[in-house]
Amino acid sequence: MAHKYYTQLILGISCLQILGMLPSEISAQSRNLPSLSSEAGSEQHVVVDMESYQYTPSEIVLEAGQTVRITLQNQSFLVPHNFLLDDPTGARIVELDVSSGEMQDVQFKPLGPGIYPFYCDKQLLFFPSHREQGMEGRFLVR
Template sequence: MGTTKARKPRKAPLVLSCAALAMLASSGWSHAEEAGQGSPESSVDAELGPDGIQRLTVTLDSYSYAPNRIAVRAGKPVELLLKSVTVLTPHNFVLKEGGVSIEQDVSAGETKTVRFVPVKEGQFTFYCDKQLLFFKSHREKGMEGRLDVRP
């Protein structure tokens, strides 16, 4: 009797098309979701520095801001450090209420700074208006937050 060599099954090559990459990017996959963590609503007061500027770092992730609720005082300058932790997906920070007009793009892995002086007290919505092709906008996927301007 002869011996027969067992054939090893061939491995199919992994090919990701542009459409597959786009779907992955738009799906909102992130390390937070992989770990089973959502983006719980958090509220943080901007810290007032000795120079009179209110400062806070805001993290932009796949499709969330952290914190997503920011409290500042009216009439005092605000400086937000916008830090993107995404690998592929660009985001932005849009705030067009309460006498403030900001539209700052933040590419994947970048950090940008926005400065403004809130003049009107109240609650104002900030959001990301980026959108890939025919998919929902990032705002529609929940990427928005609230700026609370206090006296």
């Protein structure tokens, strides 16, 4: 009787060991997958809507030294917008026109931390520019 219990106890322990090993193997495999995909897609991707007269989102946090791909979608009807991006020193990095209803991708790599402002300087006749009407935003690079 005592011998039988002892055998069950041993079996129980080895079962626990097998169970204990399996999750660690699974987690090791799943740890590999994200690292591979993040290696392949180490770029950052942001989708920004352009409307009259705002960018959504207008404040975006980015990592320095990593390429970012920005997808700009002009949601306005018949209103062209653009995307002018400056680095923290005020130097222009990106200048891109996006016609009404269009979508365009642009990439850049923020080299250092700081505030990278972007805005739309389109203007109709004597009306205030889109930027003056609130169409601006910024990347907070850290």
